[in-house]
Amino acid sequence: MSSSSSLVFFFFLLISSSCFPSFSEILILPLSHSLSPTHFNSTHHLLKSSSSRSAARFHNHRRQQQLSLPLSAGSDYTLSFNLGTHPPQPVTLYMDTGSDLVWIPCAPFECILCEGKSNPSLFPKPLNVSRSRTVSCKSPACSAAHTSLSSSDLCAISRCPLISIETSDCSSFACPPFYFAYGDGSLIARLYHDSVSISSVFLRNFTFGCAHTTLGEPVGVAGFGRGLLSLPAQLAAFSPQLGHQFSYCLISHSFDKQRVRQPSPLILGRYDEDDKRTDGELVQFVYTPMLENPKHLYLYSVGLAGVSVGKKTIPAPEMLRRLDHRGNGGMVVDSGTTFTMLPASLYNSVVAEFDRRVGRVHERASEVEDETGLGPCYYMGKVKNETKVPTVTLRFEGKESDVVLPRKNYFYEFLYGGYGTGRKKKVGCLMLMNGGDDAELNDGPGATLGNYQQQGFEVVYDLEKQRVGFARRKCASLWDRLNQRN
Ligand SMILES: *[C@@H]1O[C@H](CO)[C@@H](O)[C@H](O)[C@H]1NC(C)=O
Ligand SMILES: *[C@@H]1O[C@H](CO)[C@@H](O)[C@H](O)[C@H]1NC(C)=O
Ligand SMILES: *[C@@H]1O[C@H](CO)[C@@H](O)[C@H](O)[C@H]1NC(C)=O
Ligand SMILES: *[C@@H]1O[C@H](CO)[C@@H](O)[C@H](O)[C@H]1NC(C)=O
Secondary structure, three states, X not given: OOOOOOOOOOOEEEEOOOOOOOOOEEEEEEEEEEOOOOOOOOHHHHHHHHHHHHHHHHHHHHHOOOOOOOOOOOOEEEEEEEEOOOOOEEEEEEEEOOOOOEEEEEEEEEEEOOOOOOOHHXXXXXXXXXOOEEOEOOOHHHHHHOOXXXXXXXXXXXXXXXXXXXXXXXXXXXXXXXXXXXXXXXXXXXXXXXXXEEOOEEEEEEEEEEEEEEEOOOOOEEEOOOOOOOHHHHHHHHOHHHHOEEEEEOOOOOOOOOOOOOOEEEEEXXXXXXXXXXXXXXXXXXXXXXXXXXXXXXXXXXXXXEEEEOOEEEEOOHHHHOEOOOOOEOEEEOOOXXXXXXXXXXXXXHHHHHHHHHOOOOOEOHHHHHXXXXXXXXXXXXXXXXXXXXXXXXXXXXXXXXXXXXXHHOEEEEEEEOOOOOOEEEEEXXXXXXXXXXXXXXXXXXXXXXXXXXXXXXXXXXXXXXXXEEEEOOHHHHHHHHHHOO
């Protein structure tokens, strides 16, 4: 299926077995972590790339009402399935909870300004859609792709005659192409229907966008956001159980090159809390409510009440706790952004408190900060006694909704330098990012929770109860356990 041995594709459908007594159907897919080793020859190049991409995406969520796309080619999670039947064609796409469309590169495919954005050998050939059906201008899917433009407008654009529009007789006129723009890329796509095989689930009539030309986007995207066209929504139409919730458990990635990576489980459908104790861990979820977002319908927004550094809690600005009536504010839970972005006031307070503790003992590594775009960074090797890096806790809105981050989710330690004659030094950087001035953040999300901070948690998107849950888990053993059950 893929030319890369590091991408492993197994598909499983568990149907009501003794280990999952309460729920009839879940679907488990492997998420592969994609790095582009050929283009990132050192840790700090990759860090710089990922951090600036997180920033571009964050600011784009703020400007655009349209769909957005994951920009972190350096450190994203992909899933794979087959499209069509004669013959089935493999597709590998970024899994993105920050958008709601599935789009795929189609042959002939041209990606402008894509050098260094991904390793093309990791991804299948562009799709041949010559046997896929076009989507009608009348279809609700067409309106959804065109940001709710009416069917009559869309059919008029497709040159359906007025009399046919009035008699609802435009079925044979195809949905017009649509345009997406985002942080540092864009694309034009057209909608198609075809069958897909996702594990043993076979959907006859799956709707996806097909792009022949993109700017800066070499890889397609599976949107998991809220909306008609997202992958979970289309699975829900096939089997309601599969659509009630999904979760993933991201295996820690490091920016070290050439590590053999295990797939991270992506679980579609609900499975019982009790079952989650069976692998010897006590798994406890903390939940925070999803906020209805009238402006960015596809986003999973939650309220952030504060951030604790050690025992000190820094309250979040009001804008992060809830959405205003126009849908601005809140924190977006996003699998397609690498690093967490906080508004400047909160970010600066967190950094100041962190620096007050760590900076007392360790020398600041300014050159590392300049090169990676991260900060604050410290030389870690200089003191004999081990300073404790303070715990960072995200305090979400809701009862007991505190998420204590494991240290490696916010403090990345690596060897720096060693080029030429210099010796490598151990450095550590705080892995949070400044999203910009609070005053400028009143038109869009206030913050983003990136995938780096979600590693080692099972993150549940409970669409029925409208909440997001977090539980510390051993993601690799969860994957193994789910496999062994078969
Ligand atoms: C990494 O590659 C870039 C160009 O792609 C080059 O400028 C840089 O010197 C390289 N760094 C190392 C450490 O090889
Ligand atoms: C797609 O496949 C058809 C045969 O099924 C072939 O005739 C056509 O040339 C292919 N198109 C592209 C762009 O490869
Ligand atoms: C596929 O679904 C669309 C709605 O998304 C519908 O209009 C169309 O008739 C369906 N086609 C088939 C073959 O079921
Ligand atoms: C570690 O060293 C710092 C200064 O070098 C000192 O202030 C601190 O008390 C020491 N901690 C312990 C536990 O020895």
